[in-house]
Structures are given as C-alpha cells and as structure tokens.
Amino acid sequence: MNKRVVITGIGVLTPVGSGKEKFWSAISEGRIGTSRIEGFDTSMFEVHNGGEVRDVDPSSYMRLLDPLAAPRTTQLAVAAAKMAIEDAAFHSEEYLTERSGVCIGTTIGNGSIIEQDHDRRQKQGTKLPPDYIRNFPISYISAAVATELGFEGPNLTVPTACAAGNYAISWGADLIKDGMADIVLVGGSDALSRFCYTTFHRLGAIAPDRCQPFDKNRKGMMVSEGAAVLVLEEQEKASKRGARIYAEFLGYGLSCDAHHPTAPHPDGLGAILATERALSDANVKAEDVSYVSAHGTGTKANDSTESKALRKIFGELIDSIPVSSLKSMLGHTMGAASAIEAAACALSIYNSIIPPTINYEVPDEECVQNIVPNEPMFSRVEVAVSSSFAFGGNISIIVLGRIDK
Structure with a gap:
C-alpha cells in the first residue's frame, strides 16, 4: 500500500x-x-x-x-x-x-x-x-x-x-x-x-x-x-486521531552537481535534476504547480542560476507561477532555511496566501519575472515546490500539496 x-x-x-x-x-x-x-x-x-x-x-x-x-x-x-x-x-x-x-x-x-x-x-x-x-x-x-x-x-x-x-x-x-x-x-x-x-x-x-x-x-x-x-x-x-492536516508531502528530489565548493553550477544543472526528480516522485506535472518557494538568497550568482533552472523546467509557465523568497524577510537561516520555508509552504496551502518577496523594486532580466512583490498574494495553492541549495552542490527539492479537509 x-x-x-x-x-x-x-x-x-x-x-x-x-x-x-x-x-x-x-x-x-x-x-x-x-x-x-x-x-x-x-x-x-x-x-x-x-x-x-x-x-x-x-x-x-x-x-x-x-x-x-x-x-x-x-x-x-x-x-x-x-x-x-x-x-x-x-x-x-x-x-x-x-x-x-x-x-x-x-x-x-x-x-x-x-x-x-x-x-x-x-x-x-x-x-x-x-x-x-x-x-x-x-x-x-x-x-x-x-x-x-x-x-x-x-x-x-x-x-x-x-x-x-x-x-x-x-x-x-x-x-x-x-x-x-x-x-x-x-x-x-x-x-x-x-x-x-x-x-x-x-x-x-x-x-x-x-x-x-x-x-x-x-x-x-x-x-x-x-x-x-x-x-x-x-x-x-x-x-x-482527528489531527489537523496542513498539507501532504508529495515527493522530493535530490542532487549534488559538485561543481564548486561555494558557487552554484552556472547553468543550474543540479537544480534542474533535483526539481525534475521531485516532480516525478510527486507525480506532479509542471502545469500543476501553483507556487514556487525559491531558495532566493539575494546573491547575484544564486538568483540568476536558480532562474535558469526554473525556466528550463517550467518553460513559459514560469511567467505565470508565483515565486517568492522568505529570505528577504528572515535572512538565510542556514540548515533551518528550507525547513522554515517548508512550514511556510504548508501554511500557504492551508490558508491560500502566498508570502511576498520584500525589497523587490527593479526586475532583473536575468531572473524570473513573476515575483510576488512586497505584498502577499491571496491565491489558492494546490501544489507548492520548495527549493533549497547548499555549498558543494547539495540540492534538495520537496513538493507539498493540498489535501481535502
């Protein structure tokens, strides 16, 4: 079973x-x-x-x-x-x-x-x-x-x-x-x-x-x-037992591109592989995704390469999928970051609200464009993808989904 x-x-x-x-x-x-x-x-x-x-x-x-x-x-x-x-x-x-x-x-x-x-x-x-x-x-x-x-x-x-x-x-x-x-x-x-x-x-x-x-x-x-x-x-x-259910864990994908001790792969190869594995494990199609919680550190290298990966995976769909980064508000909490972001994704699914990316002022043509800017978005979230990248090329992506209450 x-x-x-x-x-x-x-x-x-x-x-x-x-x-x-x-x-x-x-x-x-x-x-x-x-x-x-x-x-x-x-x-x-x-x-x-x-x-x-x-x-x-x-x-x-x-x-x-x-x-x-x-x-x-x-x-x-x-x-x-x-x-x-x-x-x-x-x-x-x-x-x-x-x-x-x-x-x-x-x-x-x-x-x-x-x-x-x-x-x-x-x-x-x-x-x-x-x-x-x-x-x-x-x-x-x-x-x-x-x-x-x-x-x-x-x-x-x-x-x-x-x-x-x-x-x-x-x-x-x-x-x-x-x-x-x-x-x-x-x-x-x-x-x-x-x-x-x-x-x-x-x-x-x-x-x-x-x-x-x-x-x-x-x-x-x-x-x-x-x-x-x-x-x-x-x-x-x-x-x-009558528990309240926030969301369902649908699947995950892991990769390690080992490109560099601290820098991401310039073409986002590890991120692409991990995300493809996560969607496959979750039995979710790209068009089913309604929110991407990005790693989004705010560095030049991360945000541009993460954007390349998202464009490769979702194609033109990424222009319509809301993307946001909690790190604009919290900073980077290291090993806690993706866990905190997973909690936020579960709450987004449960409450039908997408948190914003604060301090977003000038779009970057090298990055994804459908950023949720400065104000929350009230939108039903069926499937959320939460991304996390780490030194050494370690990448882990999870997929959460709405479950009938």
Whole structure:
C-alpha cells in the first residue's frame, strides 16, 4: 500500500517571530526581521546586519536536559519540536515510542561550543567544562529532541549545509512510507554563528543593509538563525486521531552537481535534476504547480542560476507561477532555511496566501519575472515546490500539496 504522508504540526523560531501564529502573521504581512546583530561584536566586519531570534528564550523549553550544557542550535531545535508537538495536539500514548522518529538538518551544528571555548581560553585562560564539550557532535541535536519528547525510534542529524532541512524532511517521509515509523519530527536548526558570518563576509556575499532576492540591484544575503520542525504522520492514522492536516508531502528530489565548493553550477544543472526528480516522485506535472518557494538568497550568482533552472523546467509557465523568497524577510537561516520555508509552504496551502518577496523594486532580466512583490498574494495553492541549495552542490527539492479537509 502506498502510504500518504501529511504535515500535522508546525513549530518555528525565526527573526520575524516565533510560534506558528506569529511567524505566519509576520511573513504574510511582509515584516523584516533582520537588523544590527547583537549576539557578537561585528566591528571587525564591513557589514553588521543579520537575523536573530529575540522574542523567545529557547532554553526555557528544555526540561529533562540541562539547558546550560546545551548549545543554542540544540536549544532552538528542542523548542521548535515542542512547539510542533503542541500544535499537532499529539499525545505520546497515541504511537509506540519505538516507532516515533526524529530527523533534524543543520549547517553549523553546535559550532558555538568552539567559539565559546575559544573566547574563554583567550579571556580567562580556562576551558569549557567537559559536560558542555561532549555535546558538540551534531548528533546531539536530534538526540536532545528525542530525549526531551521520549521518542525512541529512528534518529538522525543531517549536515548537508543549507539544504539540510529538506533532506531531513524527505528522510522522515521515507521512514513513514517504508513502514519504519508512524510519526517523525523533521526540520532544521542553526544558531547565529560568528564563524558562519565570517565565512560569508570573506566571500563578499553579505548585503550591507537588506536582502533583495531577484532584484536587479541585489547586493547579497543576510546571515541569520532559526529553527523549524514539522510533524509528519501517515495520513490514515492522522485522520483517525482527528489531527489537523496542513498539507501532504508529495515527493522530493535530490542532487549534488559538485561543481564548486561555494558557487552554484552556472547553468543550474543540479537544480534542474533535483526539481525534475521531485516532480516525478510527486507525480506532479509542471502545469500543476501553483507556487514556487525559491531558495532566493539575494546573491547575484544564486538568483540568476536558480532562474535558469526554473525556466528550463517550467518553460513559459514560469511567467505565470508565483515565486517568492522568505529570505528577504528572515535572512538565510542556514540548515533551518528550507525547513522554515517548508512550514511556510504548508501554511500557504492551508490558508491560500502566498508570502511576498520584500525589497523587490527593479526586475532583473536575468531572473524570473513573476515575483510576488512586497505584498502577499491571496491565491489558492494546490501544489507548492520548495527549493533549497547548499555549498558543494547539495540540492534538495520537496513538493507539498493540498489535501481535502
């Protein structure tokens, strides 16, 4: 039997707002969450803006594990997971714990430990305590989520950089379709990192003040932080327990063109392959797609090559399919980005609203033209394609669809 996988819970922490309701209200209204960074000193850099989660203390969500020994990326993941479980109105006795899984994607992982240890050695001449250091491995992220929620099934942390969220979502869906799990918490998490900020600064990729995806005058991306976790369940079981269903996970496509450590393939070959695979896996035709949530970082290279890929896949149809990028509001939340964008796609399908691309002023002839500019679009969304690209050519595309309520 072909099992159908659905999204029944959403938990998010972002620079525009944390919690499903605040997040959805903010991106629907086009609020910008990036501003001058407060988490670390940016005086050594030429740019100073980024995105930070400021409205919620994620450590407050940890009950079983010591929050003081948990790095911020792990805290964000635990907070998002607990928000998602609450939103799904899920009770632990409804599924066997050994059939309840967790898969979280990340880019930097718990790298803040290295930064904090460096600072402490430099300023105090002492090391961080061992109890903190031992939580450095990325596996601790998903393990902490599972521990806090009592999930004893399959557990994995996916480190495929900025495409990691979609990889995690896809793996979780496979677990359910293959009969290995009944419920899986999937998503991505990354805390703001001085190391990450330095990397993108050295690449000359950070915009001085704002992110303008697909705009002719775009100047780069914004480094940010956040987390999103989705609750995936098998559709029949979710309906039986009376769960609210936001959207159905229809399929995914992966590729790795390995063109360059940081630059996308100039012709978008990896993006084309992954998107074609996703549409095929979802059994969806190009003309069935009603919204594309673009990777849309705001860099010259990404937006033009992503546009080439979209034109190759959709042809003239891309001129009529709405396209938008959440990164214009949130900045780039690294491994959390595609998970947050998946949450937005599910909410777009559920609410029939497409979030805008903020700061879009001058169309670029090298980019797709049907950008949703500055104001939300009220439109029924039957099928949404969500794209995520990463360093090293890692690309993951997912397809979500409307399900009869």
